[in-house]
Amino acid sequence: MSAGRIVRNDGARQKDGIVTRVAQIEVYPQYLEEYLRAAYEVAETSMRNEKGVLFLYPMQVEREKNKILILEGYRDQAAYQAHIQTPHFLKYKSETLLMVKSLELIDTHPLLPELFRAESKKLPAVESGSGVKKVITIEEHFILPAIRAKVMKYLTEQNRDVPPVSEAQRELMKIVLSTNDDIDEVGERRFRFMDEAGVDMQVLSYDAGSPQNITDTALAIA
Numbered sequence: 155m156s157a158g159r160i161v162r163n164d165g166a167r168q169k170d171g172i173v174t175r176v177a178q179i180e181v182y183p184q185y186l187e188e189y190l191r192a193a194y195e196v197a198e199t200s201m202r203n204e205k206g207v208l209f210l211y212p213m214q215v216e217r218e219k220n221k222i223l224i225l226e227g228y229r230d231q232a233a234y235q236a237h238i239q240t241p242h243f244l245k246y247k248s249e250t251l252l253m254v255k256s257l258e259l260i261d262t263h264p265l266l267p268e269l270f271r272a273e274s275k276k277l278p279a280v281e282s283g284s285g286v287k288k289v290i291t292i293e294e295h296f297i298l299p300a301i302r303a304k305v306m307k308y309l310t311e312q313n314r315d316v317p318p319v320s321e322a323q324r325e326l327m328k329i330v331l332s333t334n335d336d337i338d339e340v341g342e343r344r345f346r347f348m349d350e351a352g353v354d355m356q357v358l359s360y361d362a363g364s365p366q367n368i369t370d371t372a373l374a375i376a
Contacts, residue, residue, distance in 0.1 A: 172208070173234045177224040178258040185253035186220050192253075193222065196246035203289070203352075204240065206233025220255075227264075241291055241351050248295055248337065294356040296340050 181189045193212040200207045208227035215221040228234040237243055309318040336347065340358065348356060 171230040172264055173226075173228040173231055174262045174264045175226050176260045176262060177222075177226060178256075178260065179222040179224065179254055180256040181220045181222060181253050182255050183220050185250075189222070189250055189253045190214070192246050192250050193224070196242050197224075199242040200237060200240070203242075204233070204237055206230070207237060241294065241347065241353060241356075244336070245291070245294055289351075289353050290355045291353055291357065294358050295337055296344075296358050296360065297337050298360075299338055 190212075197210045197212050200210045206229045208229060209225060210227070211225040213223045213225070215223065228237060306318070310316065336343065344356070348354075
């Protein structure tokens with residue numbers, strides 16, 4: 155599947171520095187349960203760990219289950235920019251990229267901004283038995299460039315020379331991951347990124363485009 159329509163509405167000016175918006179998302183039905191788990195995870199992690207996130211509420215449309223609304227509120231533009239560079243947000247965008255049929259970001263004006271000025275409530279931090287706080291990110295992703303190239307070549311040939319990633323998906327990827335450097339690297343660069351984000355441990359899994367997408371077993375092993 156490929157992402158379809160991506161619409162951004164960045165023209166609105168926020169009152170009192172507070173940034174609020176609604177993300178309208180349509181998910182391919184076969185990916186719905188997987189997407190809902192990812193949306194819950196990023197919302198829960200953001201609310202617990204990011205002081206600049208005032209609220210982040212994913213909601214499922216009752217009559218159209220594959221349509222999701224996410225209410226977003228950030229203390230200011232800097233908090234929003236920091237949010238979209240966090241490991242958990244980048245993980246969410248990476249793993250849901252092929253699940254999203256359409257995405258529209260609608261900036262809004264809060265009518266009662268004073269409601270958001272107070273410190274947002276955070277979920278309690280997880281502590282180890284020794285009382286030391288730890289941050290563990292589950293299923294962080296990595297890619298091996300040589301394997302990615304082979305899988306993309308195979309999928310393109312199987313799709314009658316049409317690349318499996320659409321132009322809309324490429325534009326969305328540029329928003330959160332302008333290059334593959336971060337996801338390709340599993341050494342010093344990734345450790346530095348973890349240190350900057352306060353992450354103690356990452357559990358890595360292979361990203362989309364793994365050899366399991368190749369149905370020819372001999373070719374996948376090769």
